[in-house]
Amino acid sequence: MRGFSDLLDALVYMRSRNAKLRLIGDYLAATPDPDRGWAMAALTGGLDLPAIKPAMLRALVEARVDPVLYGLSRDFVGDSAETIALLWPAPATPPAEAAPLTLSDVVATLGALSRSDAPAVLAAMLDRLDADERYALLKLATGALRIGVSARLAKTALAQAFGLDVDAVEEVWHGLAPPYAPLFDWAEGRGTQPTAANVPVFRPFMLAHPLEVDSVSLDDYAAEWKWDGIRVQIVHVAGETRLYSRAGDDITPSFPEVAAAFRTPGVLDGELLVKGTAQGGEGGAASFNALQQRLGRKIVSTKTRAEFPAFVRLYDILFEGAEDLRALPWHARRARLEGFAGGLDSERFDVSAVIDAPDFAALEEIRAGARDAAIEGVMLKRRDSPYVAGRRVGLWYKWKRDPLNADCVLMYAQRGSGKRSSFYSDFTFGAWTPEGELLPVGKAYFGFTDEELKGLDRFVRTHTMARFGPVREVEKTLVLEVAFDSIHESKRHKSGLAMRFPRISRIRTDKPAEEADTVAGLRRLVT
Known part of the structure; x- marks a missing residue:
């Protein structure tokens, strides 16, 4: 735990992106398996320890510290983990000498606990650690690091530390499970590159830069509406369908009817929306407020599905069957998408329309007049652009409507x-x-x-x-x-x-x- 707590402490106070990359990379290079794999799981939000809940932590500290003192301290500090780590009193009887806790020890122990056993076990761990290590333990246990490190930055640090391509890491990431032993075997030359074959994995999205109005011509770019839902990727491979958010989170349980309607092998990019009948949108889509009624639910009732019926407005196609289409130009992928979408359930899938505008001035007028509840602005896509991960200058632009x-x-x-x-x-x-x-x-x-x-x-x-x-x-x-x-x-x-x-x-x-x-x-x- 000492190495991981030192890493978190350094990251909290570090503002430079490059410095954060070096800190994480140095930690991964110096830390043995499986600790570094569990650290990556924590940094990327892939660690789930269900026995540890905030209410349990509060009860745990209030059993040892005056509840009023804890409440006032929590209000001042603004973070429960930091407050508990600083207030936790030394045990009346010092714990017996034991080997230092490792990250893998903590994950293995807490991951196997029942909720009834968790308080005593976690308290015993806290008794063995100093304040910095307690902070790291509690952040790890609750899954709420909030240290200014995104999942993408952590993966970039790993790639840079071992001389890998970050997009190649992203390509296989969701096909692997913590502590990512095959990934580190590949990184250090002990194994071959993992593959995503026959696994419904997430591929990184292609993203857009904000538009500089004078930088594009409609001779080179096509315009589409930018819909105000959540960007999703829907994947069907080997008889299994997954629905992923922009961050790569699996949101299939929240929208089971969408996943059930997608049974054709392929990978599509689109916008998850709720039908306009729910809250009166045009273009067939309701406002984002309607979609919020569905987000984050692991179990969705039949009533909720009926009141807020979800569908995907498709933007792009990455794979058709096993064929990777990402290297094709946008206009070719668009033709393939329209053909592919023709075989899908029209209740659950449609294709985002291309805006017909003779020139940029006309497009600007169309955009200015768009106040549909589900329209956020306009997307401009270079007609010859491949589908590449991340933001690449000159390929896609977003032109949000004026606030x-x-x-x-x-x-x-x-x-x-x-x-x-x-x-x-x-x-x-x-x-x-x-x-x-x-x-x-x-x-x-x-x-x-x-x-x-x-x-x-x-x-x-x-x-x-x-x-x-x-x-x-x-x-x-x-x-x-x-x-x-x-x-x-x-x-x-x-x-x-x-x-x-x-x-x-x-x-x-x-x-x-x-x-x-x-x-x-x-x-x-x-x-």
Whole structure:
């Protein structure tokens, strides 16, 4: 655990991407199997220890530390693992001498536990470790590292450390299980490159750069709508179908009817949406708010499936049967996609239409007029581009529609996590009703500079009216200009509205709170 805890400690305070790559790479090169494999599983979100739950950790520490002290400390620190690691008292009887805990020891022990046995075993481990190691253990156990390392960055570090191609690593990653012994055998020359044959694995998505308007011509690029769902890859190999999110997470259980309808061998790229009948979208698709009713559910009831029927709007084809089509130009893949899609269930799959625009000026006018609930903007794809992983300059561009704006009043604030744990950085804001009541319409935690964050934090601390656990209610005097992509009806919010991607674009100290926008005005922006 010492090496892993040192790695996490260094990564938390490291901002440089290249430095993070070196730290992870050096750790992987110096750490033996299977510890480094379990570390990679933790860094990439592939480690699941179901016996350890946040509620259990809270009960565990409150049995040894005054609950009020823990609550106040947790509120100040902003992270449960760090708070417990620092507050955990030394045992009354020192534990007997034992060999240092290794990462593989921890994973093997915690992975085999029942929920009833977990508290005692975890407490015994915490008794044997110092504060840094306790922090690493708790982060590992809960699966919530939050140290500024994405799965892609961790895989890039592995590839660089051993002289591998990161796309080749991504290609086989989801066909392997932790602690990834075949991967490290290949990396160190003891084995051949693993393959994804006959396994429904995830392939990295092709991504787009933000558009610079003067950089493209419609002679070279085709335009499609950018739909506002979640990007998915659907794979059918050897009689098995999997549905993957953009991060490579297997979301098949959340959308079983989509997976069941895809029985033709191949790999497709598309946008997962909910049919417009659920919440009134055009183009056959409802707003993202409707899709949220399905996300994250491991078991989906028949009622939910009927109320929010899912389908995939197809963008591209990577494999047809066993044939890899990624090297073909976009126009050839598009023809193959249209032919392939003709044999699929039309209730569950359709093809994203190409926008007919004679020139860029016409396309700009079409984009500006698009306020469909499910449209996020326009995609521009070079007609001769292959399908390549990641963002490659000059191939695909995204041209998101201009954001909407509203002046809202700050109502509540909460401390952030990690580097922001000392600042009030999560802000809930509202709009006025005709009766003069403020109702929350959104929550944002980005869009401001570091200096603006300090000012907002100072306002919260000096204008607090009430406290509700970690949440502070503030005087309703500060106006925030909020930018958002769209706004939708929502039964979950008292205002009946929910913003999509809200961010604070300006702090309006010049505007009186009573002149902020109204719920009725925002409702007119619902698409």
